Each structure stands twice: as C-alpha cells, then as structure tokens.
Amino acid sequence: MINVLIADDQPLQRFGFRMLLESQDDMTVLSEAANGSEAVRMTAQLTPDVVLMDVRMPGLDGIEATRRITAAGNRTRVLILTTFDLDEYAYAGLRAGASGFLVKDAQPEELLSGIRAVATGDAVVAPSLTRRLLDAYAHHLPAQSPSDGPEPTALDPRLTALTDREREILTVIGQGWTNTEIATRLHLAESTVKTHVGRILAKTDSRDRIQAVILAYDTGLVKPS
Amino acid sequence: MINVLIADDQPLQRFGFRMLLESQDDMTVLSEAANGSEAVRMTAQLTPDVVLMDVRMPGLDGIEATRRITAAGNRTRVLILTTFDLDEYAYAGLRAGASGFLVKDAQPEELLSGIRAVATGDAVVAPSLTRRLLDAYAHHLPAQSPSDGPEPTALDPRLTALTDREREILTVIGQGWTNTEIATRLHLAESTVKTHVGRILAKTDSRDRIQAVILAYDTGLVKPS
DNA sequence: GCCACCGTAGTACCCGGGTACGACATCGCT
DNA sequence: AGCGATGTCGTACCCGGGTACTACGGTGGC
Incomplete structure (x- = not known):
C-alpha cells in the first residue's frame, strides 16, 4: 500500500x-x-x-x-x-x-x-x-565507450564521397557564404553553385545547408575561430 | 499517423x-x-x-x-x-x-x-x-538562485545581449533545427519562433541563421560532436 | 501606479534556397 | 572510339526563412 x-x-x-x-x-x-x-x-x-x-x-x-x-x-x-x-x-x-x-x-x-x-x-x-x-545535457553524459581515441588528421569518412570541388564548396558554405556570394567570388553561375550544393547535400545526407555547415564544423573541415 | x-x-x-x-x-x-x-x-x-x-x-x-x-x-x-x-x-x-x-x-x-x-x-x-x-546529474543542473559552486564558463561577449530564452533558441538553431521543429519540440507557435530568431539575428548582427549557427560554434555555445 | 522588458502570437509579404529537370564540354581510362 | 565522372550552365517551381509590423499578458523596477 x-x-x-x-x-x-x-x-x-x-x-x-x-x-x-x-x-x-x-x-x-x-x-x-x-x-x-x-x-x-x-x-x-x-x-x-x-x-x-x-x-x-x-x-x-x-x-x-x-x-x-x-x-x-x-x-x-x-x-x-x-x-x-x-x-x-x-x-x-x-x-x-x-x-x-x-x-x-x-x-x-x-x-x-x-x-x-x-x-x-x-x-x-x-x-x-x-x-x-x-x-541540454545529453552531450555531457559520461562517455565510457572505448571508441574515444585520438583523432587522426585523415579525411572524415562522411566527406569521402565528395569530389575536391564539392569539398571546396562545402568549406565556403561552412563559412556562411550565400549561393550568390559563392558564385561571384568563385566566378561561377549561380545555377552551377546550386547544382554543387544540391549534390553535396545529397551525398552527405544533409537536408539543407545548415546541416552542411554543422557537418563542416563536426568533421573539422571548418574550425571555430 | x-x-x-x-x-x-x-x-x-x-x-x-x-x-x-x-x-x-x-x-x-x-x-x-x-x-x-x-x-x-x-x-x-x-x-x-x-x-x-x-x-x-x-x-x-x-x-x-x-x-x-x-x-x-x-x-x-x-x-x-x-x-x-x-x-x-x-x-x-x-x-x-x-x-x-x-x-x-x-x-x-x-x-x-x-x-x-x-x-x-x-x-x-x-x-x-x-x-x-x-x-548522477541532478547536481549539475543549472542553479536558479541558491549558492552554488562552479561557474558555468563565462559567456562570450557576443552573446551577452541575448536573453536566456534567446540563447536557448540559438543553441537549437546551432543544432540545425528548423523553425517548425523548434516550434513543435519546444511547444511554441512558429510565429513565436520566428520572432525569437529575428531578435537573435538582430542582436548578434547575423544576416541569417547560417551566420547564427557559425556564431554558436565559434562562441562555444554548441560544440562539435 | 507606471513603464520597460520579455515571452508569446499573429498576419502579410518577399526572396533565397532547394529540387527536378535537361544540356554540354573536358578529361582520363579502357 | 567510347564511356563515365566531373564541372559547368540553364529554366521552372515550391517552400521555408526572414522582415516588418502589431498585440497582449506577466514581471520586476522605480
């Protein structure tokens, strides 16, 4: 009772x-x-x-x-x-x-x-x-999984599917450039940029460029300043 | 369904x-x-x-x-x-x-x-x-008022203008949530989320949520996983 | 009691981002 | 010579994001 x-x-x-x-x-x-x-x-x-x-x-x-x-x-x-x-x-x-x-x-x-x-x-x-x-706190939970080793500088597996050009584009996406900015600064047509972005999102399973930015940070392609 | x-x-x-x-x-x-x-x-x-x-x-x-x-x-x-x-x-x-x-x-x-x-x-x-x-973690929950020990790592100056709620929203923006997701998961109307997001962008001088994501990473509000 | 701030919510509008196509040139490999 | 991968460019369409307001209840400071 x-x-x-x-x-x-x-x-x-x-x-x-x-x-x-x-x-x-x-x-x-x-x-x-x-x-x-x-x-x-x-x-x-x-x-x-x-x-x-x-x-x-x-x-x-x-x-x-x-x-x-x-x-x-x-x-x-x-x-x-x-x-x-x-x-x-x-x-x-x-x-x-x-x-x-x-x-x-x-x-x-x-x-x-x-x-x-x-x-x-x-x-x-x-x-x-x-x-x-x-x-708020899941990140702070104790990690007792043995897979917490030192990180090599090799390319993150999530990025291996990308071509060099696509990684290049992803880098500037990670720096917050808009499609228009990418186009003018890299001397491309905006449609080209969109094509690249689309392929990057597909290959990295990102639903939008925001996820791509996060991925760029998480993989170390872009580092916090 | x-x-x-x-x-x-x-x-x-x-x-x-x-x-x-x-x-x-x-x-x-x-x-x-x-x-x-x-x-x-x-x-x-x-x-x-x-x-x-x-x-x-x-x-x-x-x-x-x-x-x-x-x-x-x-x-x-x-x-x-x-x-x-x-x-x-x-x-x-x-x-x-x-x-x-x-x-x-x-x-x-x-x-x-x-x-x-x-x-x-x-x-x-x-x-x-x-x-x-x-x-294991109740002690680590954020303190309201009572005297408590360790300081929660001084806040980056770029974020001081934000209210607590706005910082909370910025955190999930940094995790890639869309406005709709923020609304449902935090039990808010999407219009409210937009209001918050707009204020965050204004206060942090970010032109769009992408810049905000980058800021979240750069200030350590969100950490690479 | 008044006022500033905050969190919430709404409407209306515009634009950039993303998608779905198709097309063409170059390069390297077979 | 043929072919696949890559990079480039185009059009058309839809939707989420961002802006610009207004509004209202609660709280805390004065």
Whole structure:
C-alpha cells in the first residue's frame, strides 16, 4: 500500500487527486497540505511514501518544501506537479531532490504509474521536460565507450564521397557564404553553385545547408575561430 | 499517423511489436530491420517518424545505428529498447541522440505512449534509468538562485545581449533545427519562433541563421560532436 | 501606479534556397 | 572510339526563412 500526502493550495485540485488515488486499491491518501510548511510538517509526522507536491503554493513553495523534505533524510519521495512545464521549475525541483516532475495535464494513468514508480524508488520526468533536459545535457553524459581515441588528421569518412570541388564548396558554405556570394567570388553561375550544393547535400545526407555547415564544423573541415 | 520502423534481430520480438503497434489506429509499421545497417538504410529510404531500436544486434549495434540516424539530421526519432536497463547503454544511447530509452519489460501502454511522445518531439526515459540519471546529474543542473559552486564558463561577449530564452533558441538553431521543429519540440507557435530568431539575428548582427549557427560554434555555445 | 522588458502570437509579404529537370564540354581510362 | 565522372550552365517551381509590423499578458523596477 502506497501512502500519499497531497500538497496543493487549491482544494478542488486536492479533491480531484484524492478521488483518483483512492480509486486505486494500492494507494491511500494520508492527509492533505495546503502550503509548503504544512507539507514539511505533515511529512515529518506521517512519513508518507510519496508526497504529491504542487509547485506554486503560498508561503513556502513546492520547491523549497521539497528541499527540506529530502534534506530530512527519511525515505519519503517527492513527486512534483506543475501546471506549466516551465523548465526553471523542473531544474530547481530536481536539484531540490525530487524523484519526479510531471505536468498536471498528464493522463490520470500517467500520474498513477508515476506515483508507483516513485514509490518503488524509481524516478519519472514528463516527456516534454525530458526532451529539454536531454537537449541540454545529453552531450555531457559520461562517455565510457572505448571508441574515444585520438583523432587522426585523415579525411572524415562522411566527406569521402565528395569530389575536391564539392569539398571546396562545402568549406565556403561552412563559412556562411550565400549561393550568390559563392558564385561571384568563385566566378561561377549561380545555377552551377546550386547544382554543387544540391549534390553535396545529397551525398552527405544533409537536408539543407545548415546541416552542411554543422557537418563542416563536426568533421573539422571548418574550425571555430 | 505515426510511421514506425522496427529494428530488432529477433523475428519473434519484431512480430510482437508489430502486432502491438498495428492494433493502434494511429500507428503503422513501415518495415522491419534485423540489424543496425538495415535500420540506417531503411530509415534513409522510408523516413519513419520513429525507429524502435534494439540495442543488441549483430553487426552494427543499436547505439551506433542511432548515432548515424540522428547525425543524418532528418526528423526521424529513435526510441531505444533494451532487455536490461544497463546504464552504460542508456548513456551511450542518449549521447548518440536517442529521443528515448525504455526497457522491454515495460507495460505495452508505456511503450505506446512512449512512441507517441517521441513522435511529437518529446522524450521518454524509463523510470529506473531516470533515477540513475538524476542521481548522477541532478547536481549539475543549472542553479536558479541558491549558492552554488562552479561557474558555468563565462559567456562570450557576443552573446551577452541575448536573453536566456534567446540563447536557448540559438543553441537549437546551432543544432540545425528548423523553425517548425523548434516550434513543435519546444511547444511554441512558429510565429513565436520566428520572432525569437529575428531578435537573435538582430542582436548578434547575423544576416541569417547560417551566420547564427557559425556564431554558436565559434562562441562555444554548441560544440562539435 | 507606471513603464520597460520579455515571452508569446499573429498576419502579410518577399526572396533565397532547394529540387527536378535537361544540356554540354573536358578529361582520363579502357 | 567510347564511356563515365566531373564541372559547368540553364529554366521552372515550391517552400521555408526572414522582415516588418502589431498585440497582449506577466514581471520586476522605480
């Protein structure tokens, strides 16, 4: 049985959550808190398994309440809920030690399975937020794959399909030249440039010149200045 | 309609996935791949919305296949599935650009909602993995106000004029996202994206997004991968 | 209370970029 | 002599990107 504490300043919201949770035979609502301080106090008294925590509350907000609850050290997990998927809240909440972060417009089933996951020690983050977190931090994830060797100066395989001329064009694309500029500076017709560009995009599987610019940087054809 | 490509070396497994997906009226299975190379090739040909990618496959494994698919730059999302929730795989997969990482013992509904989330540009990570990721990285999340240690590498002067949101947008521009992609993935209207982009270009004296991409690389906002 | 800034959203318009064709000359290899 | 790869040039078409506005709610500073 999962003991839950609901912390939300809106009574109607609390009621909805309570109804939903009580309809499950593996969950009970221990009590309800209307602000952060109450949530902290009740958590200390009742030691629920999970606190369903709203972010926006008068007085002590959900983030700070989460910080104090997790700092206390007992095994109560905090699942933060918010109306808006503001990433500032997500970052702050997760930093504060929350085990999860869901948006209120989620499906009831998602909330329920989220509570169960959190209760068993797992963690959940709303997909829309996961996206932002990944975008921001995926690059920083530890690389333990052995394929992180030193880089030789040989031509990147992604560029081998290109002819010399095409690599030349790709280089100036990577420097931000427009087709017109390439044409005048290299004494070509614009149609010729377009032909080259088209072939480059096809051979490198780039959908537009932006991808080509990125490729130029990633392969080292163009170096950051 | 969500077009899905199934990549798994076990025929029985593929069959199961196909049955599950075809039972949904908003999903179709475009094709099946039995190894990584096939997955990459078929993705290029068929441009599915989502690739259901197994990690362990003979030849080119799921991680490397994911890397190549996402490197290609088209809008196909990769949802990685694995039997074991080994975090090495998860790290590698997410670093490779996967939009999600689920374990195979998940409930069918979880898989389906995961596919839908990924198709609309969101991201999903299995709760058991989210827990590990949070444990490892919650400390590294950007600080809001509280006193925090290491400085986040001083901002390049050319970017100081930008607001936080604008820098966020510039980052994804630097990753080659189109306006439409930015809109869907960040849950914005395309007009809003255009407004942001316009301001970014004005503030950074860039004549088009290409110059902005170059600037993103030169200032280190985006790093070569 | 007012105002500046920010993020969001909309409409209308123009233009460069990309695609899909076809065409021709040169060069090197067989 | 024939052929393929490469580089050059052309036309026609469509769409995404960029610009130029306007607008409005929220927040924070004064």
